[in-house]
Amino acid sequence: MTSWNRKDLTDLAGLSAEEIVHVLDTAVEFKSVGQRKLKKVPSLRGKTLVNLFVEASTRTRTSFELAAVRLSADVVNITATSSSLSKGESLKDTAKNLEALSVDLIVLRHAAAGAPQFLADRLRAGVISAGDGSHEHPTQGLLDVFTIRERLGRLEGVKVGIVGDIRFSRVARSNIHALTKLGAEVTLIGPPTLVPREFEKLGARITHRLDDVLAGLDVINLLRIQHERQKAGYFPGTGEYAALFGLNAARAARLKPGALVMHPGPIHRGTELDGAVADGPHSVILDQVTNGLAVRMAVLYLCASVAQKEDA
């Protein structure tokens, strides 16, 4: 019996706890593929996947591409500058053209919130979000909970602190949805300008003082500071931010012995995270990258299975 009947993955807000766990369990199986000598399975042989990255990305695009390759899919990469979108073609027309080429799955990274849902509603192909504006980054959320579950053996009752630019972070939103559904306790940490009160309605706690909660956390997930936001006056500068919210060596020393330090990357060493902490014993940042591949294999496999049924 399957717990998955979606051709698309556009967000985690709409997934049940059971569906999330099903993806995580499937990812466990796929993670073992990466540890074999022959890192490939035939699950998506004959399927075509398009990586449609309208917004810049290195690690997510590479991760999705490798995930598809390891599932034996044929992969086409399209980036913003090489697509007709740069000539003014609408997203709908671009997608309809891809569909006319019998594409089975589209992985979309787009600066506009809701863009993956827009495509999913209009296409027979499966649509998987690789991040849409400030909305969600569902596979990042899944790989983060996968990593926590793998390391700590559970999610229920785990105390997770997410630090930084929550307001504009799609990673934070997907993490909040996944973690709260699976029973973790989420605390959002940052200045009020970046942590609006509305997040409490999603089941998260909010504090503006990292030092007050640091020692009680099982996991601390540090988000990238988006330097472009500084111009908008959300905080005075990176120096003050680092002093108030940066995880430096002194703060890291106050973490619980088994606490995990996470970061979705790319890291600004010295701002949200000191280099020594990023490379230190608490850090699971590279595990996140490795697990991202397994999670994305699971998502591609599950969505393709449903898209295939709909075609039939």
Next chain:
Amino acid sequence: MSACVNIRGGRVIDPATGRDDKGDVFIVDGKFSDVPAPGAQEIDAAGLVVCPGFIDIHVHLREPGQSAKETIETGTRAAAAGGFTSVVAMPNTQPVADHPGIIAWVQERAAAAGAVNVFPTGAITVGSKGEQLAPIGAMAAAGIVAVTDDGRCVQNHEVMRRAAEYCRMFDLPLFDHCQDTSVAGAEAAMHEGFWSTVLGLPGWPRMAEEIIVARDAMLAELTGARIHCQHLSAAGSVRIMREARARGVSLSGEVCPHHIALTDESLKDYSTDFKMNPPLREQTDIDALLGGLADGTIDILATDHAPHTVYEKEVEFAAAPFGIVGLETAVGLFCEILLHRTGAVDLPRMVAMLTVNPARLLGLDRGTLGAGRPGDVTILDPAREWVVDKELFATKGRNTPFHGWKLRGRALRTIVGGRTAWEISR
């Protein structure tokens, strides 16, 4: 040829004169008369409501320059189909209606192709850029009924102050699209609140509207000008306006149907049919708007009819233009929400907010059934049940969030100057 009709046996509501009784209305040679015309067309209005023709003071007819969205012909046909006999055309056309030549062009097109009366407005500032006053006097001479930079808001308070002072010379009301752009930035796409947080869309807080309503209250008080706040959406705006009006400040406001029919939760699937400016807000705002209508703080109803092409709206949410069509659904929604669902106002009050109140604000010789006035009539069935079908619209726009809605209340006949511009069977 004269246009004479005798409308018999309806419930006649004329808030301007306080009339509300069962009786007859006569139009002789295009104007209301106390006596019937022999040989006139007889209309049986038994069981229906007969009132002065509805006036919509906030309509985008899109001509000149954007005829793919709408034309004066299609827009006025939509107005007639919705029960409106007069529309006030906004000046944010291409080019912006900021000089008398464009006003004259709109008037000529309306005279040639308009199904209902069209009253143009002129821009406050050249190009609606908020910097230099447009030739308001010349446009007043050409026949504008108000000035507005609608779609934009004059951010410079000094410019707005001078506009208010200058408009007094012509007794022109100054309409304002209340939006502080330093608070609601260029990227703002929806109401700032829980749903903008969940959806990751840039928010447009209430304060962006309220701060300008407060500014306008101060300017109306300072200058004595008549300032009208368009499409109010926020609870605080009502509170500020109530306080100002209680002190006798000449500040008025209007409410559009979508702002009392829908909340920001409607955007949860990113449908661009719910993307409007100002944005859909929360139930507390709806309650405040209804309270403002109930106690008379807000005394005008309008549509902000804003047609767009299908291809413009069928894009990512951030890229879609703001606005929805409203002319053909407004009366049904106002009846449904104000009369049937909430009882916020009674039928005569609702009729006043669509007739005499806008006519007085604009200085129009309409909005009443008084003898000698232009014979514009809306015949209404406030209980008529119907289902909104956007494919049947007369407007070119299909951008409505109300497709498929069941409503109670519809205009059955629209009479302009004694001639029937629209009717549906009883």
